[in-house]
Amino acid sequence: MLSKAGLGIGRPQGSSGRPRTLAGAFGSPLRVAKLVVFCLLALPMALLGVDVWREVAQPGSAFGPDPTEEVLHYLGQWGIRILLLTLAVSPASRLLRKPQLVRFRRMMGLWAFSYIALHFAVYLLSKAGNPFELILKDTLYKVSFAVVGFYALVMLIPLAITSTRRWQRRLGPGWRKLHRLVYPAAFAAWVHLLWLSKGDFMDPLIYGLVLALLFAERIVFRIRKERRAAAANAG
Amino acid sequence: MLIKPAADIRPSEITPESVYRSRRRFMRESGTLAAGAATLVGTSAVGLPAEWLAAREVKPGEPIGEQMTSESDATSYNNFYEFGTDKGDPAKYAHELTVDPWTVKVTGQVEKPGKIGLEDMLSGIDLEERIYRLRCVEAWSMVIPWIGFPVKKLIDKFQPTSDAKYVEFKTLHRPSEMRGQRSFFSSIDWPYVEGLRMDEANHPLAIFAVGMYGKLLPNQNGAPIRLVVPWKYGFKSIKSIVEIRLTKLQPKNTWNVLQPTEYGFYANVNPNVDHPRWSQASERRFPTTLFKPNRIATRMFNGYDEVASLYKGLDLTRYY
Ligand code: HEM
Numbered sequence: 001m002l003s004k005a006g007l008g009i010g011r012p013q014g015s016s017g018r019p020r021t022l023a024g025a026f027g028s029p030l031r032v033a034k035l036v037v038f039c040l041l042a043l044p045m046a047l048l049g050v051d052v053w054r055e056v057a058q059p060g061s062a063f064g065p066d067p068t069e070e071v072l073h074y075l076g077q078w079g080i081r082i083l084l085l086t087l088a089v090s091p092a093s094r095l096l097r098k099p100q101l102v103r104f105r106r107m108m109g110l111w112a113f114s115y116i117a118l119h120f121a122v123y124l125l126s127k128a129g130n131p132f133e134l135i136l137k138d139t140l141y142k143v144s145f146a147v148v149g150f151y152a153l154v155m156l157i158p159l160a161i162t163s164t165r166r167w168q169r170r171l172g173p174g175w176r177k178l179h180r181l182v183y184p185a186a187f188a189a190w191v192h193l194l195w196l197s198k199g200d201f202m203d204p205l206i207y208g209l210v211l212a213l214l215f216a217e218r219i220v221f222r223i224r225k226e227r228r229a230a231a232a233n234a235g
Numbered sequence: 236m237l238i239k240p241a242a243d244i245r246p247s248e249i250t251p252e253s254v255y256r257s258r259r260r261f262m263r264e265s266g267t268l269a270a271g272a273a274t275l276v277g278t279s280a281v282g283l284p285a286e287w288l289a290a291r292e293v294k295p296g297e298p299i300g301e302q303m304t305s306e307s308d309a310t311s312y313n314n315f316y317e318f319g320t321d322k323g324d325p326a327k328y329a330h331e332l333t334v335d336p337w338t339v340k341v342t343g344q345v346e347k348p349g350k351i352g353l354e355d356m357l358s359g360i361d362l363e364e365r366i367y368r369l370r371c372v373e374a375w376s377m378v379i380p381w382i383g384f385p386v387k388k389l390i391d392k393f394q395p396t397s398d399a400k401y402v403e404f405k406t407l408h409r410p411s412e413m414r415g416q417r418s419f420f421s422s423i424d425w426p427y428v429e430g431l432r433m434d435e436a437n438h439p440l441a442i443f444a445v446g447m448y449g450k451l452l453p454n455q456n457g458a459p460i461r462l463v464v465p466w467k468y469g470f471k472s473i474k475s476i477v478e479i480r481l482t483k484l485q486p487k488n489t490w491n492v493l494q495p496t497e498y499g500f501y502a503n504v505n506p507n508v509d510h511p512r513w514s515q516a517s518e519r520r521f522p523t524t525l526f527k528p529n530r531i532a533t534r535m536f537n538g539y540d541e542v543a544s545l546y547k548g549l550d551l552t553r554y555y
Binding site: 052055056059060063064065066067068071125126127128129130134138143144145146195196198199200201202205 | 304323375418493511512521522523524525
């Protein structure tokens, strides 16, 4: 959607005929900010792309002796980081009183999903050469850390699909309810991380702390809202 | 040595013997140079003087008909949690460790306990090269040319008593130089401990290694002295050993204490007993490529059938 300002209509133009501000060039400050956030979230993927390119050109050059595992871990790390970042958007918008932050949420969630889906694809790649039933069994019920990871991913799929405005309209109030699934999904992702860790628990502790804080904010927010509603009713 | 090549290894993976031999000669002839460079570079400080190895005769190892892992892979992809949990951490941080001087304490059920310098301890012990498969419990594997000597040769020097049923090994505990031991998030109770049954330790395949690829061990690979038990998962092959204790009772090895359902005392390579988190039926042989994990079948006892007699009558599903 190009706004009027973006087309430079009704605005004084510079001698070059181009809009004077960067924001003007792209439509609005929000659009610029969105583009910046998009690029930031795409950056780890782009860097990975460069390394994959190097690796394909010369095997062993970019990831050491075990490239698949390296890529798997990289994608998992960025997946959980961006997922937690997405979860932090609503609390941040409340705490900072900046409701417009919520406009970034869908894009961030979709990026988190992309990293995680690719993480799963690379997992399958890393299992190549194993009998198919073995992979299926391990993923669906046998290997507990993979199983919770899988269900985290499964919970995220409907959220990714229904992230569009059309689905939002179509589902009405149900949309919000459905998208609360992101909390159990994030929790499952954390359990995944906890269960796969051995010897060192830095990652699950740090990510767990972040997740706990985000949950806590949400609970406090709800309690306050209910109190306010109760107070309003009483009054 | 009776190490049969695996049946499913493609001829292209086998280093032609002529190439191998000439490489070996090159390695031997350039040994002094290479070892000297290693100390200068500093990333691979050694516990023994560089000339120590160069001055010794090393009996060449038998090729096993499998492609050797490159030296750079074997020295840059390591599990050595004392330096961090990432595979690249040991190569990055192990240079912070001083391994010279190095003393080893031998205690417990021995007639002649003692604490002696490594160089004295190794006097009179002949070195030989052993080309072994290394199978990690995480289902990857390498082929590495170690330089070392049978465990038995060293232990016999201290004269085990008839009560010596097990051997316990300990890694150095020096948090000031081993950053993984300083980690706040580590769940490991340092120092790292491993153990073998006496008959396992006495098996001719079990060696102490002091070198690899014709040079002294780099720190990240367990300098200056480590265990190599090729028929067991890699975590049994304890690194940077400072204490050897002969015991009556089975030692409590670190990973077994930490996660008893996942890591046993025996830890024999066994394709039929899965780790709870992954299958052990196959392994990724390095180097792998992005789109080809180079998966090969894992063999019982990592292909070292000659150790099978040690476990006659033992339920390997229960004693994993
Ligand atoms: C919401 C979904 C998921 C998230 C956020 C996630 C995140 C992560 C993270 C952070 C790691 C650790 C990386 C590291 O150690 O640096 C990881 C590792 C891993 N994940 Fe996931 N993951 C998810 C789903 C899955 C799924 C569906 C599978 C496959 C069934 C899977 C398989 C793995 C494997 C095999 C590892 C490596 C385990 C190891 O090193 O032992 N993950 N994941």
